[in-house]
Amino acid sequence: MIALAALFAPWSAKNLYFGFSVFAIPILAMIMVSWVRSQKNIQQCQGQLILLKGNKVHWQNARWEMTQPPWFSRYGMMLSLRALEQPKGFHHKPAIRLWVASDSMPPQMWRYLNQLMRQYPDT
Structure with a gap:
């Protein structure tokens, strides 16, 4: 939740590109890694x-x-x-x-x- 709040928080026009990339790229990377882990866990738990x-x-x-x-x-x-x-x-x-x-x-x-x-x- 904190990651999404930081991602969608309003940024000033001066720091838009630098500020966005400094915070957004690591946050997006963490979200993607957690999604991949979640999908891997789901696949391991499937079966008859x-x-x-x-x-x-x-x-x-x-x-x-x-x-x-x-x-x-x-x-x-x-x-x-x-x-x-x-x-x-x-x-x-x-x-x-x-x-x-x-x-x-x-x-x-x-x-x-x-x-x-x-x-x-x-x-």
Whole structure:
């Protein structure tokens, strides 16, 4: 927010070109770097989520256990997951929170998944 405020703040005519480039170029560079990081994180978190019996899911070639009931919103659901098994040679995977967006699937599939997830805990 501060970066955008500084970018759009009124500049005097004398310092327009020098003042704009001194502040705007680093701010724009920071915004671009944060956008690239954000897009990279989003791409890493994409994948097929398979719901298994017993509050378990399969996601990104690993089995995960739901540690808490899902948190629901109009726009998606938040899943709290913990890795069940660890591949050889890998460090312990921490518990994660996975956001499943409602617009990532057709409306019928979303309603069905929502109904299934509201039955937590599944025994």
